[in-house]
Amino acid sequence: MMKITFLGTGTSQGVPVIACDCQVCTSGDPCDKRLRSSVLIEDKHTTAVIDSGPDFRYQMLRAGVKQLDAIVLTHEHKDHLAGMDDIRAFNFRQEEPMDVFATPRVQETIIREFAYVFSSVKYPGLPRIKLIEIQNKPFKVGTLRFQPVEVLHYKLPVFGYRIGDFTYITDAKTIEPEEKEKIKGSKVLVLNALQKEAHVSHFTLDEAVRLAGELGAERTYLTHISHKLGRHAEIESKLPPGIHLAYDGLVLTL
Template identity: 45%
Template sequence: MKITFLGTGTSQGIPIIGSKHPVCLSRNPKDKRLRSSILIEKNKKNFLIDCGPDFRYQMLRVNHEKLDAIFITHEHYDHTGGLDDVRPIIYNNKKTIPIYGLRRVLESLKKRFFYIFSNKKSDIYKISVHELDFYENFFFVEYFKVIPLSIWHGSLPILGFRIENFAYITDASSIPIKTIKQLKGLDILVLNVLRKIPKHPSHFTLSEALNTIQIICPKKTYLTHISHMFGFHEEIQKELPKNVYIAYDGLII
């Protein structure tokens, strides 16, 4: 399995427009972060988790033009704003792309991107929707077993996803005990961390993320959905425990 981090930033990305914060002014490419998203490749199949407003540039940057499915964690703009740019991929590959998410999320997307979710018989290739509200254990996509993970983003229920021994969780502020059990035995965990301090109502801080990692005990963890307030990539990496890494845009594992 090949994982490409298309983006690792929080909702505003880094640098933030007009910001004079030192991290926003950094010349280190690892401190420049587009909105969070990953691309999963295995056995010539390609899965996208989240499709934020930077999606077009992200796909051009990694020179990738094929998708077999899209998984959406939740409806917020920084995770869904690029859905319109899936259209050329659909046209070029002459293939309907399934999108998986909670019913609430899919209904929101159908209202915002009504012209994409067409019911016209003439539109042979389009996006098809698949609700995950009742898949508590797992579902299959292109013969791959996918486990939807229940996560809390403040008071909003959202999803993470596990495929084989890899799991992706973003925008978490707490993880239910049942989901913790579903995360045991991981080789790779991707987990969100917004900043060190102060505490945030909807996102893990570093201490909260590290406590969660200790409970789950994956072999390796990569941190994502990072704000400029977290600090410089190179400096923070030196402070992290063994086998915990800061992800960066373009990282491949």
């Protein structure tokens, strides 16, 4: 059995947005409170997180994560890796470096953004990171098998991942036919759906719904949601059968 916990379902600014008084940002519905996008994947033997954004510390506390075997990154934008410094607690508890799976391009960003981690002078208490290179081919994280699915975030290549019957796609605007074939047959699909209006680098709500219909998963959950999409309850009530808005704290089992 595999357990998936949505640690965050918001876009780069999260929801509510700082200083915004719109109906979504002032909503009292807990489903309208969205941290930056990330998911926790667990089976009996392995626990991994996809992306470690600025809210990583709070997400780990809120989900009660005591053991973390690896972080798997989709791409190098700040809202997906800025929280990596907080792996220190796991380094201390587990007495080993954290495995971080990333493409060479994303590794370059990590080394640049967290230069102090890789300095020849090792200040006490620094995060300890073991970078593991991935390409667009399957790899193992403990007992979990990850199949990368390459998508385009405007012109930036980004990895989504299929793990068994679960596929997670974030920050996508275009998916080539050969990559869509990797997704087909998934029981649960997660797609980004930023807002209703057209956007250069993200699926809109309508685009995500159409793609979900094309890919044919039993259930599709929409994530990476901005305050511009609308209130959770209102949008959820209008979605086709089998398609739902994800929300922070949602737990699925497969």
